Amino acid sequence: MHDGEQVRSMATTPRTPLLSMKQITKRFNAVEALVGVDLEVYPHEVVALVGDNGAGKSTLANIVSGVLTPDAGLIELAGEPVTIGSPSAAHALGIATVFQDLALCDNLDVTANLFLGREVTAGGSMLRDGEMEQITKRILHDLNSPIPSVKTELHALSGGQRQAVAIARTLIGNPRIVVLDEPTAALSVAQTAEVLTHIERLRELGLGVILISHNMVDVRAVSDRIEVLRHGRNNGSFDASTASYESILAAITGATTYGDGRPGLRLA
Numbered sequence: 001m002h003d004g005e006q007v008r009s010m011a012t013t014p015r016t017p018l019l020s021m022k023q024i025t026k027r028f029n030a031v032e033a034l035v036g037v038d039l040e041v042y043p044h045e046v047v048a049l050v051g052d053n054g055a056g057k058s059t060l061a062n063i064v065s066g067v068l069t070p071d072a073g074l075i076e077l078a079g080e081p082v083t084i085g086s087p088s089a090a091h092a093l094g095i096a097t098v099f100q101d102l103a104l105c106d107n108l109d110v111t112a113n114l115f116l117g118r119e120v121t122a123g124g125s126m127l128r129d130g131e132m133e134q135i136t137k138r139i140l141h142d143l144n145s146p147i148p149s150v151k152t153e154l155h156a157l158s159g160g161q162r163q164a165v166a167i168a169r170t171l172i173g174n175p176r177i178v179v180l181d182e183p184t185a186a187l188s189v190a191q192t193a194e195v196l197t198h199i200e201r202l203r204e205l206g207l208g209v210i211l212i213s214h215n216m217v218d219v220r221a222v223s224d225r226i227e228v229l230r231h232g233r234n235n236g237s238f239d240a241s242t243a244s245y246e247s248i249l250a251a252i253t254g255a256t257t258y259g260d261g262r263p264g265l266r267l268a
């Protein structure tokens with residue numbers, strides 16, 4: 001069901017973005033949460049979405065995840081225009097999201113949490129416990145996650161391990177794109193390092209990852225590209241390997257503005 005080769009083969013030609021969002025606009029009454037925002041994500045790429053509180057990051061993530069519908073703009077998946085009308089539509093399109101609250105069940109074991117609500121296969125038959133356990137073990141192995149047993153109940157896991165379970169859960173549907181909203185916000189240094197290695201594994205498996213984070217150290221450690229939102233608009237696109245903290249922070253705070261802020265503008 002899930003393996004690296006299969007995920008890779010789903011990727012289109014290298015320069016077609018997995019996800020392309022163009023001129024996305026979203027208003028909540030008088031609030032312009034997003035105005036003409038562009039975002040592209042390629043296979044094997046981790047794109048960090050950063051910006052101050054209220055910049056529009058979660059709104060954009062919710063649009064990708066089918067939780068919100070944009071007022072205007074175009075979304076393409078692997079070059080094809082799509083409408084992401086609901087979270088289940090997003091799932092069917094290969095977009096998986098780990099929301100900040102994780103939505104895991106403490107009193108269930110690791111396997112049960114991966115398959116929560118998804119026990120039925122595409123063919124309509126129920127998966128047997130043994131099969132679910134095997135798939136769970138394989139996905140955790142793919143993620144290099146050191147969770148000792150898939151029969152461990154969630155309350156016995158560390159914050160980092162719980163995040164690993166939440167990420168593993170997204171891989172059940174064989175996604176192309178994974179959206180992570182603040183995955184390291186509540187974690188210790190060691191647990192954060194563990195989660196960052198899982199994000200690197202998602203990239204190795206060929207997925208496109210959108211990482212929302214306030215932590216510039218994490219962002220620069222794991223992402224390929226950093227997209228800044230400010231007041232609901234693009235305000236700079238940075239190569240994570242070369243951009244300085246100062247230039248990223250200046251874009252976040254508005255000390256510098258970048259033309260119309262559209263991606264494609266590469267800043268060092």
Ligand SMILES: Nc1ncnc2c1ncn2[C@@H]1O[C@H](COP(=O)(O)OP(=O)(O)OP(=O)(O)O)[C@@H](O)[C@H]1O
Pocket residue numbers: 028031032033051052053054055056057058059060
């Ligand atoms: N459901 C809503 N109803 C009204 N306004 C909203 C709603 N959701 C978001 N907003 C507003 O839209 C703007 C963008 O919010 P959003 O949550 O996307 O920001 P964010 O970048 O995720 O911020 P944070 O870092 O604080 O999570 C803010 O001004 C926010 O108050």
Ligand SMILES: [Mg+2]
Pocket residue numbers: 057058059
């Ligand atoms: Mg947010």
